[in-house]
Amino acid sequence: xxxxxxxxxxxxxxxxHLQNLNTQILxxxxxxxxxxxxxxxxxxxxxxxxxxxxxxxxxxxNLTHNMENxxxxxxxxxxxxxxxxxxxxxxxxxxxxxxxxxxxxxxDEGDNDNENLIKVFNDFLExxxxxxxxxxxxxxxxxxAEPEKAAPETEAxxxxxxxxxxxxxxxxxxxxxxxKEAVKEGKKxxxxxxxxQESCILKAARAFxxxxxxxxxxxxxxxxxxxxxIEDEKFDLEFSLIVISDSDIDALKxxxxxxxxxxxxxxxxxxxxxxxxxEKTEEKPAIEPxxxxxxxxxxxxxxxxxxxxxxxxxxxxxxxxxxxxRTVRVDIEKLDDLMNLVSELxxxxxxxxxxxxxxxxxxxxVNEQIEYLESVTTNLHESVxxxxxVPIESVVNKFPRMIRDLQKKLGKKMELYMSGEETELxxxxxxxxxxxxMHLLRNSADHGIExxxxxxxxxxxxxxxSIWLDAYQDGNNVVIxxxxxxxxxxxxAVRNKAIxxxxxxEEQAASMSDPEIINLLFLPSFSTAKQVSDISGxxxxxxxxxxxxxxxxxEVDVKSVYGExxxxxxxxxLTLAIIQSLMVVIGGEKYAIPLGNIQxxxxxxxxxxxxxxQKEVINLRGSxxxxxxxxxxxxxxxxxxxxxxxxxxxxxxGDVQAGLVIDELTGQQEIVIKSLGKYxxxxxxxxxxxxxxxxxxxxxxxxxxxx
Amino acid sequence: MxxxxxxxxxxxxxxxxxxxxxYGVDISIIDNIVRMQRITRVPNVxxxIKGVINLRGExxxxxxxxxxxxxxxxxxxxxxxxxxxxxENFGKIGLIVDAVKEVVALEEDQIEKLPYDNxxxxxxxxxxxxxxxxLVSLLDINVxxxxxxxxxxx
Numbered sequence: 001x002x003x004x005x006x007x008x009x010x011x012x013x014x015x016x017h018l019q020n021l022n023t024q025i026l027x028x029x030x031x032x033x034x035x036x037x038x039x040x041x042x043x044x045x046x047x048x049x050x051x052x053x054x055x056x057x058x059x060x061x062n063l064t065h066n067m068e069n070x071x072x073x074x075x076x077x078x079x080x081x082x083x084x085x086x087x088x089x090x091x092x093x094x095x096x097x098x099x100x101x102x103x104x105x106x107x108d109e110g111d112n113d114n115e116n117l118i119k120v121f122n123d124f125l126e127x128x129x130x131x132x133x134x135x136x137x138x139x140x141x142x143x144x145a146e147p148e149k150a151a152p153e154t155e156a157x158x159x160x161x162x163x164x165x166x167x168x169x170x171x172x173x174x175x176x177x178x179x180k181e182a183v184k185e186g187k188k189x190x191x192x193x194x195x196x197q198e199s200c201i202l203k204a205a206r207a208f209x210x211x212x213x214x215x216x217x218x219x220x221x222x223x224x225x226x227x228x229x230i231e232d233e234k235f236d237l238e239f240s241l242i243v244i245s246d247s248d249i250d251a252l253k254x255x256x257x258x259x260x261x262x263x264x265x266x267x268x269x270x271x272x273x274x275x276x277x278x279e280k281t282e283e284k285p286a287i288e289p290x291x292x293x294x295x296x297x298x299x300x301x302x303x304x305x306x307x308x309x310x311x312x313x314x315x316x317x318x319x320x321x322x323x324x325x326r327t328v329r330v331d332i333e334k335l336d337d338l339m340n341l342v343s344e345l346x347x348x349x350x351x352x353x354x355x356x357x358x359x360x361x362x363x364x365x366v367n368e369q370i371e372y373l374e375s376v377t378t379n380l381h382e383s384v385x386x387x388x389x390v391p392i393e394s395v396v397n398k399f400p401r402m403i404r405d406l407q408k409k410l411g412k413k414m415e416l417y418m419s420g421e422e423t424e425l426x427x428x429x430x431x432x433x434x435x436x437x438m439h440l441l442r443n444s445a446d447h448g449i450e451x452x453x454x455x456x457x458x459x460x461x462x463x464x465x466s467i468w469l470d471a472y473q474d475g476n477n478v479v480i481x482x483x484x485x486x487x488x489x490x491x492x493a494v495r496n497k498a499i500x501x502x503x504x505x506e507e508q509a510a511s512m513s514d515p516e517i518i519n520l521l522f523l524p525s526f527s528t529a530k531q532v533s534d535i536s537g538x539x540x541x542x543x544x545x546x547x548x549x550x551x552x553x554x555e556v557d558v559k560s561v562y563g564e565x566x567x568x569x570x571x572x573x574l575t576l577a578i579i580q581s582l583m584v585v586i587g588g589e590k591y592a593i594p595l596g597n598i599q600x601x602x603x604x605x606x607x608x609x610x611x612x613x614q615k616e617v618i619n620l621r622g623s624x625x626x627x628x629x630x631x632x633x634x635x636x637x638x639x640x641x642x643x644x645x646x647x648x649x650x651x652x653x654g655d656v657q658a659g660l661v662i663d664e665l666t667g668q669q670e671i672v673i674k675s676l677g678k679y680x681x682x683x684x685x686x687x688x689x690x691x692x693x694x695x696x697x698x699x700x701x702x703x704x705x706x707x
Numbered sequence: 708m709x710x711x712x713x714x715x716x717x718x719x720x721x722x723x724x725x726x727x728x729x730y731g732v733d734i735s736i737i738d739n740i741v742r743m744q745r746i747t748r749v750p751n752v753x754x755x756i757k758g759v760i761n762l763r764g765e766x767x768x769x770x771x772x773x774x775x776x777x778x779x780x781x782x783x784x785x786x787x788x789x790x791x792x793x794x795e796n797f798g799k800i801g802l803i804v805d806a807v808k809e810v811v812a813l814e815e816d817q818i819e820k821l822p823y824d825n826x827x828x829x830x831x832x833x834x835x836x837x838x839x840x841x842l843v844s845l846l847d848i849n850v851x852x853x854x855x856x857x858x859x860x861x
Contacts, residue, residue: 589748634750676759679797679852680752680768689747689759689766697747697761 007107010055012329014100017048018093019394022401025089029404032081042071048096054227057109060099062174066121067092069181073125088120090401118177125184166191166240166267169224175242178221179270182244190218190249192256192267195238200261204233210262211241213255218245237263242270328427334387341380348373378670381578389424392471392480395434396421399441399469406445413464414449416441420471425478429552429572433480436545436556440482440568441467443542448486448566459563461485473574477596482568489560491517518558522546553687555704557654571654581671581690581700582649585664587636590698592671592690593660597651597703601665604646618648618659625650628706629661633685639663651703658707673700717812720836722843723790724806726778731811731836731843732790738799739791740807743783760789760801767791769801775851776831781805792848800852811838818845 024041031037049064067089073079095114102110169191171179179189194210196203207230214220220227222242225235243252249267256265352369396418403416425433449465450456456463468483491514498504498520504512522542549556553573560566573579573596581592582601602620609616609627616627627648631638640646640663648659671690676699687702720731721740739762746758746769755774759766769789774780786806791799813836820834833847 636748636750674766676749676766677768677798677800679800680749680756680759685751686749691761691764691766695761696745697759697766699747699749699759 006055007103010051011100011104013051014048014096017044017051018097018100019397020044021048021093022090023397025086025093026400026404028081029083029086035075038071038075042068042075045071052099053221057099057103058172058174059111059113060096060109062177063092063095063099063114063118065178066118066181069185070121070124079124085124088117088124090405092117092121122181165238166193166224166242166270169222169240169242171222171242175221179242179244187218187244187246188248189270190243190245190252190267191240191270192243192249192252192265193238193240194256194265195263197261197263198237203235203237204231206259206261207231207235207239209259210256210265213259214241214243214252217247217252217255218243328388328390330387334383338380338383338387341376341383344376345373345380348376381670385426385574385578388427390427390430391422391424392430392433392478393421395430395437396469396471398434399438402438402441403445403467406442410446410451412445412449412451413453414445414467415464416467416469418469423471423473423478423480425572425574429554432548432552433570433572436548436570437469437480437482439542439545440570441469444482444484444486444566444568448484448488450487474571478572478574480570480572482570483565485565488562488564488566489518489521489558490562491560494518494520515559518560521558522556555653578670578672581669583666583669583698584649584662585639585666586630586634586662587638588663589634589636590666590692590696591630591634591662592669592698592700593649593651593703594700595668597653599650599652599657602648602650602659604648604659606643606646609646620650620659623657625657625659627659627661630701631661631663633706651707653704653707656707658703660701660703660706671698671700717814718818719810719812720843720845721790722808722811723788723804724786724808725772725776725804729808729841729843730832731813731845732792732848733845734810736792736794736848737790738793741789741791741801743787743789743803757803762791762799762801765799767799767801769803770852771803772851773803773805794848794852797852802851811836811843813838813843 021041021044024037024044027037028034028041045064045068049061049068052058052060052064070079070085070089074081092114095112095117098112099109102108182189192214194207196206200206211220211223211227211230220241220243223230224240229235230239245252249269253265253267256262348369352366352373355365355369358365399418400416403414407414444467445465448467450459453463456465466485468481470481470483472479495509495512495517498517499506499509503520503523509517522545546556549570549572555571557569557571558566559569580595582595582598584591584593602618604618608618610619611617612624616629617624618627619625629638638661646661647663647665648661650657650659669692673688673690676686676689684705685702686699687705688700689697690700692698719734721734721737723730723732741762744760746760748758749756749768755771757769757771759768761767771780783803784805787803788807789801789803790807791801793799817838818834818836821832831846831850832844833850834845836843836845
């Protein structure tokens with residue numbers, strides 16, 4: 001069965017479930033008795049197991065199964081969650097995550113069986129049962145005794161029955177483990193061979209009904225032929241199932257024969273300690289999703305086999321390439337909107353064509369249509385951007401877990417408070433923002449929160465440190481803040497370090513303000529950590545954070561009060577590719593200034609420009625704003641006469657304002673940002689280029705780089 | 708049969724003219740050759756970078772090969788062309804040349820490699836090809852694109 005077409009969905013959903021499990025287990029750690037959480041965990045684990053099984057990832061399935069067993073006990077109130085098992089569960093999630101990453105990268109789950117984890121789970125389960133109450137033990141003993149007694153009998157009966165082809169099913173090792181587990185738990189492993197009447201027309205449908213009926217009573221772990229083949233009617237008259245169930249054989253047989261047009265159902269208990277040794281050696285190398293059908297009807301469709309073969313061949317061939325493309329899940333409503341807009345676009349185009357070709361076409365009519373077209377394209381752009389927007393939830397959700405791990409590692413108490421997880425950002429940005437955020441959080445946890453609890457008490461702070469991660473939208477930007485109530489940045493230490501390193505001279509240091517000193521932290525290889533830990537403090541960090549954020553056209557800023565804590569603010573543009581901008585002319589050349597940065601446009605009389613500390617400034621409604629003559633920055637001649645009024649575009653970066661002097665305004669336009677390419681991407685003032693309506697290239701000025 | 712085999716071993720070069728000399732550019736790295744068009748100046752870049760053009764919706768930086776080679780800039784003429792080359796590291800880059808002549812196919816035995824001279828920064832030619840009695844210098848495109856200042860920064 002070729003499952004590669006489902007791989008995307010599988011990986012997406014696995015990640016989702018793993019994330020969900022992470023979150024829920026964290027909750028569980030806080031509230032070990034919360035049944036809702038336990039149920040939710042159980043559901044997620046179960047689904048994950050099912051998905052892994054369907055895709056043929058046996059190791060992943062096996063591990064998930066063992067994990068599920070633990071939850072199943074917990075759910076039944078037969079085991080208690082403790083700190084030890086939570087740690088193991090997290091390790092288990094990491095292992096599962098590794099499987100998924102392997103699958104994503106190579107299409108194969110890798111060959112780590114994680115036996116140690118499985119063993120710990122089993123020990124946990126066994127430990128539980130020995131401590132369990134007497135009554136329960138009795139019950140489970142009784143349960144276990146029953147199948148043991150019954151097994152030999154039916155076994156004998158079954159062996160005389162020639163139709164019992166379920167016995168010929170060979171098990172993969174993982175399946176054997178699963179079955180043994182089930183027996184240990186007092187469940188029964190039942191083999192069932194169902195024969196469909198020869199006259200039956202819709203074999204697949206009947207088989208499906210049997211499947212459903214059996215699934216209600218237990219869990220189908222092996223199916224021969226595979227479920228997919230059965231669904232495709234790729235079987236003759238009979239098919240075999242191995243089921244783990246609490247009910248006995250008769251119940252299953254009845255369930256199967258109750259479906260009409262089923263001739264008979266034969267079944268018996270599976271004896272596990274018989275011949276598995278040889279099967280083990282035989283089946284171990286076989287990791288294809290399909291179980292080799294041991295008994296298949298004579299007319300076995302060859303397509304099945306070749307399909308499996310090619311799938312296996314593909315797997316080895318494509319091993320190096322990542323097998324999955326990146327996807328975005330889109331709300332169907334957003335797609336509908338998009339569809340509507342496209343239809344509108346077509347209508348607009350048609351009207352434009354007819355307006356232009358009508359005899360004696362009036363310019364008015366054409367202009368009207370162009371305006372309509374314009375509004376449609378703007379809406380279309382907005383909709384497409386909305387489709388690309390995803391909540392940052394997917395990234396920040398892994399942080400509580402990370403902080404929990406750090407807490408153990410660092411031996412400090414701390415809490416992470418998050419808000420605004422639903423804030424949406426462009427998919428590309430969301431993908432990239434994870435690492436910088438993680439770094440800032442680690443930084444806060446490691447350097448921010450004081451190591452010494454007494455010091456915290458002295459400073460009047462609660463024993464447990466707090467770290468906040470807040471995200472919110474601010475105009476055309478999204479702001480993400482990482483705050484902590486820890487030590488804050490020791491400006492004096494940074495200053496000394498900088499002088500010691502020769503980054504700045506002492507004279508420079510004396511004239512630098514505290515924020516300027518703190519900004520030195522963003523320079524490459526600058527770490528003030530007294531001790532290098534594997535969490536942070538190697539000096540390869542904040543500069544990476546800064547360059548990453550800047551590569552996303554964002555900015556990062558830090559405010560800190562020594563002894564009280566620090567606040568890191570990341571500001572990112574909502575969308576990257578298309579922006580509204582102001583088109584200006586400087587020295588005869590056309591430039592674009594992003595509208596998001598612009599505060600106001602002013603006309604300034606030359607006399608109003610003053611010089612303060614050799615810098616030109618203007619006093620605008622009470623605030624003093626430095627003036628930047630863009631023609632000087634860009635290296636061209638201004639076309640304006642000195643006595644003329646200046647046109648000043650006031651831009652803002654954070655709290656800082658600046659006035660950009662330009663020659664001419666030509667209007668506002670929606671522009672598509674294109675990169676200048678790596679070869680000449682050294683000019684910081686220019687953030688990119690855009691192509692104007694006439695095919696000419698205009699450069700985009702980045703006001704943030706000017707301030 | 709024999710001819711086909713010989714042909715497959717030959718490397719094709721586009722013969723260009725820069726400052727009254729002929730150079731060969733490996734045809735496999737050439738994406739396109741376009742006529743001179745309006746170039747948008749980019750501020751604060753090396754003087755031999757003339758700016759960027761719009762090549763069917765793509766922004767392509769343009770370098771003047773005369774300036775890069777340390778020659779005088781001349782006025783663009785009817786024969787001036789921009790050869791667009793594809794590079795692995797930088798994407799597409801355009802080179803302004805005085806003229807594009809023809810395609811020449813050079814056999815391996817027609818190409819003579821030149822020893823690498825580390826001291827010469829403007830060592831743009833790494834081999835010489837002999838065609839019909841005349842010589843064509845073969846450009847080493849990596850050296851042509853190499854930017855001294857970028858190394859200093861790094």
